[in-house]
Amino acid sequence: SAVISQKPSRDICQRGTSLTIQCQVDSQVTMMFWYRQQPGQSLTLIATANQGSEATYESGFVIDKFPISRPNLTFSTLTVSNMSPEDSSIYLCSVEIPSAYNEQFFGPGTRLTVL
């Protein structure tokens, strides 16, 4: 597996502002992912963040709203821009450990509340 940390662990933000979430992993990984988990819901993939290329966004998620950086093989950021209360959610990063089995491991998550 891998040791994954996220900052901040939680935040309360005002409508219209932006928040950048950081994800750090203790080993070099090619594939990093950002998910959203809304209250009482399952996980929804926002985008795949690959080092050295643009992030690949899933349907319903756009770069202007959720810009992602991936400057190296151990770090990524997700920004939630121009926030509204509907963005209140848990944001999770995950990494895929190189193997034949595509196993993903999750960070502890960032709990975001937008007022």
Add this chain to the structure above:
Amino acid sequence: QKEVEQNSGPLSVPEGAIASLNCTYSDRVSQSFFWYRQYSGKSPELIMSIYSNGDKEDGRFTAQLNKASQYVSLLIRDSQPSDSATYLCAVYYTGGGNKLTFGTGTQLKVEL
């Protein structure tokens, strides 16, 4: 048909019993199958992975995969109150973007 389907529960079992959690998935190019455990307020934790038909055992957990029926299950033997959590089934699909798709999760309650 949803890609990955689970009964949301809650599934209640008495302590010491076998808990059986089920998951069906759509007929796409699926490669790997996973069970995650998520405690309230925590992030998902990978507990079982299975890739080929049949059973895979790890301690009190057994994962079962039947690709012909598009069905994967998780059995928890000798259930403990600490097993009370939401269990998420996930399927790794190839083709059209390699990615992990999650079911909605089954809430398990193990009662004393």
